[in-house]
Amino acid sequence: MKIITAFVASARRRGLTYVATRQFLDNLQSFGDVQSEILFLSEYNLRVCGGCKRCFLRGEECCPLKDDRDVLIEKMMTSDAVVFASPNYSFQVSAIMKTFLDRLGFVFHRPRFHGKTFTNIVAQGIYGGGKVVKYLDFVGGGLGFNVVEGSCITALEPMAEKDRLKMAEALTRHAKRFHRQLLKPTHPAPSILQLMAFRMSRTSMKLTLGEDNRDYTYYRDHGWFDSDYYYPTRVGPLKRAVGATFDWMAARRFKQMEA
Ligand SMILES: Cc1cc2nc3c(=O)[nH]c(=O)nc-3n(C[C@H](O)[C@H](O)[C@H](O)COP(=O)(O)O)c2cc1C
Structure with a gap:
């Protein structure tokens, strides 16, 4: 049984980011050997990094901010795979996702998620999410994960039938490649x-x-x-x-x- 945790960085509990993430996880669960959980980052206390660099220099335990950073890191450590899901806001991840990534800044120096699988889902209204997917793919590699290329889902509200079908197809393909990665050796030879x-x-x-x-x-x-x-x-x-x-x-x- 593989444990997958999705970190949703939209403040809207039933927005497109959640809907796409839920559908992706349901697809994965249909393969039968997966247990998943969705966490809303907006429900966690994540403070804005003050840039003191104590985490880089002296260690993350010296961070002056007291928030839920370590709770979320522990969630990732106890998962076999994680999904970072964000809306495209102004051609980037949402501020909640960026705050989360900055709180993980020291992990880019000292990667620790080797052996675990990562992917991302970006939800948007119109344009620009392809680059955000690439950014999050890169972030996953920097944190040490085995990265499965993410998906960008585009739809305006209310959702048109053709967009719903396109999303379903994209997330079916995405879930299949993610599941294939889950079955591969966890510690592959490096490129x-x-x-x-x-x-x-x-x-x-x-x-x-x-x-x-x-x-x-x-x-x-x-x-x-x-x-x-x-x-x-x-x-x-x-x-x-x-x-x-x-x-x-x-x-x-x-x-x-x-x-
Ligand atoms: C502040 C803000 C900035 C946005 N910027 C973009 C953008 O650059 N490109 C785009 O296609 N959609 C943009 N959108 C639309 C959202 O990506 C879209 O509504 C998405 O579905 C939001 O995710 P949610 O449904 O989970 O809330 C923006 C929305 C907001 C609120």
Whole structure:
């Protein structure tokens, strides 16, 4: 049984974002091995990040804001898969979703959702949501998830029959590709791009940061300064050589900066 949690970032409890998310989860549940829950971010206390960077530098427990950030992180940690669903507001995610993402800012430095599946749903009236889907796809990767490309659902109110059919088709396809991902190995071999991002950031951190920095101690304590990738996985000889080249490139850039 896979546990899926959807985080809906519309303040409207029965708006298009919810309707699309519900339909997506119902499609998934029809496959039979899925248990899902929808959380409305508007019902949680999420405060606006003050930009002090204490989470980056000293650790997330040093954040001066007291809100539901850790409750929501725990929800993700205990899920096999998550869905971020947002309306398109002014060609971006809603403010509620952005506040949530900023509260997770330190996780982009220290990704922790490896082995879990991620997707997103963007609901809109007319135009611009395709780029928001791409943005959220990127966000999912940055947090460490295995990303399944999201969907953009377009409809004005009241919903026309042709839009309802289009939405149903899109969400059926989306649920099928999401379910396929759920059945795949949870810790796949990284792509060259993922390997590059990991190797260059870990080598830069190793050379530029010290014991007093949480990113440094987190990477060190997870063995990431010496590992092939974030998690044990099959990295063939070619990728191992390419990975070593990325480490070397990051080290060379550091030496040039020092000179
Ligand atoms: C402040 C605001 C900004 C919006 N900006 C866009 C936009 O840039 N593009 C668009 O297609 N729809 C836009 N919309 C329409 C919403 O995306 C659309 O109504 C969507 O269904 C809202 O989600 P909900 O039904 O879950 O509330 C905007 C709506 C609001 C309230």
